[in-house]
Amino acid sequence: MSGLFATDPSLPYLAMRFRTLLTYLSLLPLSACTKSCNDYDNNEEFARAQLPAYTETGANTLGCVLGAQKWTVLGSQNSPSPLGSGWRPNVLQVYGGSSVPPLLEVRGTMSGVRNSEVFYDREIALTFLLSDTLGGLRLLGEDTVRTRPGHYREYMEALDLIPYVGYHSSARRPVRLLIRKLDRQRRTVSGTFAGMLYGGSLSGHDSLAVTDGRFDVKY
Template structure:
């Protein structure tokens, strides 16, 4: 009887590990990188999938592009409510100016592009243009800007560090929005 119990337990344990191996990777859990105006946004934050979610009474993903003679200004704002607590709230935003078409913008040049990530639970806000952020790297790349069809798409990645907060590493970022 003991052998039967041990075999059953072993079978159960092997089945649980099999399920774990079949789970999609964090990267596979992101929306695909498209250029069709699919209304998608996603990235990995410190290796974990991050997409807008929840509702605080405002849209959890907005994109605006305002035209100007020397190029447009892009503003992407997102947030994620990931639990029931008042502090289970994160924000991610990207901003760039003088966008006239496809191209890349460095977050090192804070006069042309800014990345921001906020985490209410840790009370940390990382901003590439903030003097308290001592390490900043990354780019925002516009892969499609079609004003006739009203579509803007792109990719992004950045790493920010400031004293008193862990570093924040955002990779494999992508967005695709109908304006």
């Protein structure tokens, strides 16, 4: 039997194929990890970010110029889960609309990540009454002294998550939000906003300009 294998001309070829198979099997877990564990990077997409177009269709969009940065819901967060941590896309979040009075909160995050290192992570939120009275104008201010416990507040905030500092609208110089279309049957609302946000002593900055704000959401 050994003589037969020794004289079989196909033996070197079979041995080479066998070694190739073993090499492939040894690299399979590494290849699988490389394919599924690549570093997340949206640096180029972040640099090209544009504001969403203004619409009145319930497109679930939110955007503005925040300081010098065009801001919209973009990027992903590295979040834990029962199946392990992973990069999950940021999504627009809309809360409320069924309370009395009908108060709505619209919240989203823009993240910039380079080789799995987050270099920009800013969240903004608008909280306002679903009312088109007074021409749809809502004045978003934050004044904890004048606000009664349990009473509604209309305000805007921006949170820098690295480091964790916040900017808030002020009752003295409120952010002006204009509801341009409110459809209670389709449960959609859209409009524009602009103004100034003010930071605390830990923010390192006194104010943050908000311009070209627009939103179009379902609630």
